[in-house]
Each structure stands twice: as C-alpha cells, then as structure tokens.
Amino acid sequence: MAEQWIIDLTKQLQSPLPSTDNKLWTKSIYRVPKILTDVNSQAYEPKLASFGPYHHDCRHLRPMEQHKHRALIQFLRRIGKASKTPDDVLVSMKKVEPSLRFSYDSLQTEDDGDGVPEKAYPRHHDWTKDEFLKLMITDGCFTLEVMLAEKRSATEEQSEYDSHDPVFGAHRKNYVIPDLKRDMLLIENQLPLLALTTLADIEGSGIGDVNNLIKSFYNISSTSPDDLITEEGLKPVERSFHILDMYRKIMTANGDYLPSYVENVQSATELRDAGVSFCRSATKSFRDISFAGGKLSLPPLEIDDTTESLMLNLMALERLHATAGNEVTAYAFFMDGLINTSDDVALLRTEEIIMGWVGCDNNIANLFNRITKEATLVVFKDDIQIDVNRTLNDYCKKNIHKWRASFSHTYLQNPWVLFSLIGGLILLGLTIAQTVYTVMSYYKA
Structure with missing residues (x-):
C-alpha cells in the first residue's frame, strides 16, 4: 500500500498546478x-x-x-x-x-x-x-x-x-x-x-x-x-x-481603521479616567473608528437578539474566505478590549454608541467577550499610517490628561461641587486680600 501511495504522489507531482480560475x-x-x-x-x-x-x-x-x-x-x-x-x-x-x-x-x-x-x-x-x-x-x-x-x-x-x-x-x-x-x-x-x-x-x-x-x-x-x-x-x-x-462589504465601506500589533488594553471607563471622551462616528461602518484630540469616535451599534449571530457569521466568513478581509473581526476585538464590565457598557450607552436592549448591561459585556473566543485577528500591514491603538495608548500615558480628566470628573460634573469650589476660591481670595491689607496697614502704621 505504501508503494501505491508513492506512485499516486508521483503522478500528482507530474500534474500541472491548479490555475487561479x-x-x-x-x-x-x-x-x-x-x-x-x-x-x-x-x-x-x-x-x-x-x-x-x-x-x-x-x-x-x-x-x-x-x-x-x-x-x-x-x-x-x-x-x-x-x-x-x-x-x-x-x-x-x-x-x-x-x-x-x-x-x-x-x-x-x-x-x-x-x-x-x-x-x-x-x-x-x-x-x-x-x-x-x-x-x-x-x-x-x-x-x-x-x-x-x-x-x-x-x-x-x-x-x-x-x-x-x-x-x-x-x-x-x-x-x-x-x-x-x-x-x-x-x-x-x-x-x-x-x-x-x-x-x-x-x-x-x-x-x-x-x-x-x-x-x-x-x-x-x-x-x-x-x-x-x-x-x-x-x-x-x-x-x-x-x-x-x-x-x-456595505458595513465596512467607510472608515480607515486597521488592526495593529499594538493591543488596546484600556477599557472604556479606564480611557475616560485617562482623559479620553467618546462620540458617535458619522457612519455605522465597522471601520469608522478614529481617535483625535482626545476624542474616540466609534460607530453606533444597535444590539438585539440577533446581534451575536450576525457578528459570528460575519467573522466566520472572514475566517473561511481567503479574500474577505478582517474588518468585522478587527472591530470585535477592539470592542472586546473596550468592554470588560457593565460599567463600560453603561458609559458607551450614555454616548449612544451602544443602543438597544438585551437583558442588562452585563449581558452585552459578556456578548463581546464571547464572540472573540476562538477567533483569530490577523494583522496584514506592518506599517499603518494612522494607528488608532498606538495613538490611544500614547495619549493615555501622559499624566496631564489624567489630571485634567480627574479635575473635570471631580469638580465639573456636579454643579453643587462646582459651586462649592468657586465659593471656596472666592473665600480664599478674600482671605488673602484681607491678610495683605492687614499686613500693609501694619507697615504703614
């Protein structure tokens, strides 16, 4: 049987290679x-x-x-x-x-x-x-x-x-x-x-x-x-x-996002604490992801009972068909990095990036974590002109953005806290002015 197998292999080697058609x-x-x-x-x-x-x-x-x-x-x-x-x-x-x-x-x-x-x-x-x-x-x-x-x-x-x-x-x-x-x-x-x-x-x-x-x-x-x-x-x-x-093809027609070797490791709430704000992209295209000026733009996604099935089948097509690309898979991995807990979902829902209702926010978080299981994201380009992941990570490393975000979150979100801050600053200013006036009066005397 081994000899016959070798004969068959020899015949196949002598056959012409299959053409592209x-x-x-x-x-x-x-x-x-x-x-x-x-x-x-x-x-x-x-x-x-x-x-x-x-x-x-x-x-x-x-x-x-x-x-x-x-x-x-x-x-x-x-x-x-x-x-x-x-x-x-x-x-x-x-x-x-x-x-x-x-x-x-x-x-x-x-x-x-x-x-x-x-x-x-x-x-x-x-x-x-x-x-x-x-x-x-x-x-x-x-x-x-x-x-x-x-x-x-x-x-x-x-x-x-x-x-x-x-x-x-x-x-x-x-x-x-x-x-x-x-x-x-x-x-x-x-x-x-x-x-x-x-x-x-x-x-x-x-x-x-x-x-x-x-x-x-x-x-x-x-x-x-x-x-x-x-x-x-x-x-x-x-x-x-x-x-x-x-x-x-229609849902990936707009946008320039490409996956890179740099992984997005911050969740949505961590990005917010690092000074990143969120907004909706102009289109629903899965590739319409961009980051500029501290603002991360994401395509709006309406989630219902069919979303998981749709995403998995789109990703399966990209995995099984050689020329399909990997745009949907790249989007799924990006969102999986953004969403770890229900708080991340709540933040994106507030900005109307995630819409719809499927049980609770924890269910949506589990959905994104689940669809990337056994999925493979292939990076096709080594040199990406606009690397969203790298730009996002570099932005978050600068402490000034974190301090500004912390100040904004602590003092500017609640009007009563803001009023208290302003009142405190005014009181401090008056106290300093009174002290200066007293000291000047003393020297004049």
Missing part, C-alpha cells in the same frame, strides 16, 4: 468548522427556513417548504403575464448551474464525474443536477418574494398576498420577517447572488435591482460595493458572492 477558488459558501460552532452552535443554525443545500430538509424547517412553493407559484404567475414560462426559468438557471454549484464548499453532484464524490449535508446523498436546480429555483424565488413583499409593505404598495397570509401578510411580518432576516445572514444558509440576479432578470419578475432590494430589506444605505468610483470612473469593482458578503 480553478473551481477551488470559486467557493464562497462554507460549512462552519467545529472549533467555531463549539462557541455557540445555535448562532449558525436557521430558525425558520433553509436556503440552499446545507440545512435543506432539516426537521424543524420543513413547515416553511409549503410557503416556499407558494412563493414559487406566485413568481411564475407574475412572469406568466410577460409570456414567460417555467421552462424559461429552467433554461436561464441551467446556464449558471455550474457556477452556482461550485459556490458551495463540501458539495458535489453525482454528475461531476471527477473521482470520489463528497457528501452533501445534512441529507448525506449526492445531489443530482436536477435536484440542485430545483432547490436553487425554489429557494431563490422564495428569497426574492420575501424581500419584495417587505419592500411593498414599507412603501405601502399593493401587495400580491392576502394581509392575513402566514408569511407574506402585513399582520404577520413583525413575527416572521425578523427571523427570516437572521436566517438569510447565516454563512451556511446562503444562496449565490448569481441565482437571485438570474431569476430577477427574467422578464416580468417585477424584482428590479437585486442589490437595492437587499439594501432596502436590511435598511442599510451606503454606496453599493458594486458601484464604487475608481480613478477610471464609475465601474464595477468587486462583485458580492451572496447576501452575507454584500452586507459585510
């Missing part, structure tokens, strides 16, 4: 490794609906399948008005099927014919191309219908669904939409954006621009990562792979 490099949707799921496995699992193959046919998600089928039928009825048929949908999706399939890691169809097949999760069987196409079309139409129904409800347009519809109706959206929004931002629960744009481009779909639909659905207004201005003018720069990837 090899399907290996097209992966963008991953299974989360056990080292990350051990921290919080529920953060990566869908609650209401599966999107794509990884969680398809999970028992607790099966009730949503009938609603997916209803969404598919509604989509087909709408394009039927433009003389498009289900066969037109199938033809369009067949053209992009290889690209859609290669987007998934740990997935292979039985028709690939390139050796030992891998297994799909959680069904543990090989996906035929017909099964995979059916899944992409059904889940893709459901995704588009959910976002379109929410957009029409927000703009008070006429809905195609009954107001009492259990998923798409106006009376149920406050119960269903938040969980669907969460499920659509799980790294294991992604659909390639190519699937959504292919379906939306079919005449009569009524979807419009998918990028704008996604931004409207998640209420994230920013320059689209697909329409950045370059030196050559307005042109596409980098396409998003899926909804989670687009969300990450």
Whole structure:
C-alpha cells in the first residue's frame, strides 16, 4: 500500500498546478468548522427556513417548504403575464448551474464525474443536477418574494398576498420577517447572488435591482460595493458572492481603521479616567473608528437578539474566505478590549454608541467577550499610517490628561461641587486680600 501511495504522489507531482480560475477558488459558501460552532452552535443554525443545500430538509424547517412553493407559484404567475414560462426559468438557471454549484464548499453532484464524490449535508446523498436546480429555483424565488413583499409593505404598495397570509401578510411580518432576516445572514444558509440576479432578470419578475432590494430589506444605505468610483470612473469593482458578503462589504465601506500589533488594553471607563471622551462616528461602518484630540469616535451599534449571530457569521466568513478581509473581526476585538464590565457598557450607552436592549448591561459585556473566543485577528500591514491603538495608548500615558480628566470628573460634573469650589476660591481670595491689607496697614502704621 505504501508503494501505491508513492506512485499516486508521483503522478500528482507530474500534474500541472491548479490555475487561479480553478473551481477551488470559486467557493464562497462554507460549512462552519467545529472549533467555531463549539462557541455557540445555535448562532449558525436557521430558525425558520433553509436556503440552499446545507440545512435543506432539516426537521424543524420543513413547515416553511409549503410557503416556499407558494412563493414559487406566485413568481411564475407574475412572469406568466410577460409570456414567460417555467421552462424559461429552467433554461436561464441551467446556464449558471455550474457556477452556482461550485459556490458551495463540501458539495458535489453525482454528475461531476471527477473521482470520489463528497457528501452533501445534512441529507448525506449526492445531489443530482436536477435536484440542485430545483432547490436553487425554489429557494431563490422564495428569497426574492420575501424581500419584495417587505419592500411593498414599507412603501405601502399593493401587495400580491392576502394581509392575513402566514408569511407574506402585513399582520404577520413583525413575527416572521425578523427571523427570516437572521436566517438569510447565516454563512451556511446562503444562496449565490448569481441565482437571485438570474431569476430577477427574467422578464416580468417585477424584482428590479437585486442589490437595492437587499439594501432596502436590511435598511442599510451606503454606496453599493458594486458601484464604487475608481480613478477610471464609475465601474464595477468587486462583485458580492451572496447576501452575507454584500452586507459585510456595505458595513465596512467607510472608515480607515486597521488592526495593529499594538493591543488596546484600556477599557472604556479606564480611557475616560485617562482623559479620553467618546462620540458617535458619522457612519455605522465597522471601520469608522478614529481617535483625535482626545476624542474616540466609534460607530453606533444597535444590539438585539440577533446581534451575536450576525457578528459570528460575519467573522466566520472572514475566517473561511481567503479574500474577505478582517474588518468585522478587527472591530470585535477592539470592542472586546473596550468592554470588560457593565460599567463600560453603561458609559458607551450614555454616548449612544451602544443602543438597544438585551437583558442588562452585563449581558452585552459578556456578548463581546464571547464572540472573540476562538477567533483569530490577523494583522496584514506592518506599517499603518494612522494607528488608532498606538495613538490611544500614547495619549493615555501622559499624566496631564489624567489630571485634567480627574479635575473635570471631580469638580465639573456636579454643579453643587462646582459651586462649592468657586465659593471656596472666592473665600480664599478674600482671605488673602484681607491678610495683605492687614499686613500693609501694619507697615504703614
């Protein structure tokens, strides 16, 4: 057996190296490794609906399948008005099927014919191309219908669904939409954006621009990562792979913060005692962190029950995808350094940097301390022109800032203490004046 192994290795050495356009490099949707799921496995699992193959046919998600089928039928009825048929949908999706399939890691169809097949999760069987196409079309139409129904409800347009519809109706959206929004931002629960744009481009779909639909659905207004201005003018720069990837790119589009080898070791309350003040950044971008003139600017973050799941999935994408970057992970580590106790949370809440309500401030402190567990922050640049961590630490080392902060905190925060100080200074001044007058009178006499 060892000899055969050496023969196989020799054959592999004689094969050409894989090119950069090899399907290996097209992966963008991953299974989360056990080292990350051990921290919080529920953060990566869908609650209401599966999107794509990884969680398809999970028992607790099966009730949503009938609603997916209803969404598919509604989509087909709408394009039927433009003389498009289900066969037109199938033809369009067949053209992009290889690209859609290669987007998934740990997935292979039985028709690939390139050796030992891998297994799909959680069904543990090989996906035929017909099964995979059916899944992409059904889940893709459901995704588009959910976002379109929410957009029409927000703009008070006429809905195609009954107001009492259990998923798409106006009376149920406050119960269903938040969980669907969460499920659509799980790294294991992604659909390639190519699937959504292919379906939306079919005449009569009524979807419009998918990028704008996604931004409207998640209420994230920013320059689209697909329409950045370059030196050559307005042109596409980098396409998003899926909804989670687009969300990450938009939420890291502004700001210049970069992690450095210098660690931020002071908590928010310690920084305050060292003379640092806090304020909100101009945007919500995770990179919009800056420090100048003794003022630390931080992006506002609204915390709810889905925040931990969102942060962990964004960080997982950065860890698993080679070209994703590490902006969200850097933000998480920075906030973990700032927040050690509930007092740190209370201080940031006072400045409206942290908003929302999740139990108590201690729960929020534990959240930031927990999401960085088993996470890895990689520093890509040795020379950073604006090193926030280093500048912050150098500022805190100067005693004059501490003395000024102590004086301000002791005497200027409470008006009664300030009045007492002023009164004491006036009394001291009068006493000195009286003493000087007495001494001068004595010498004159």
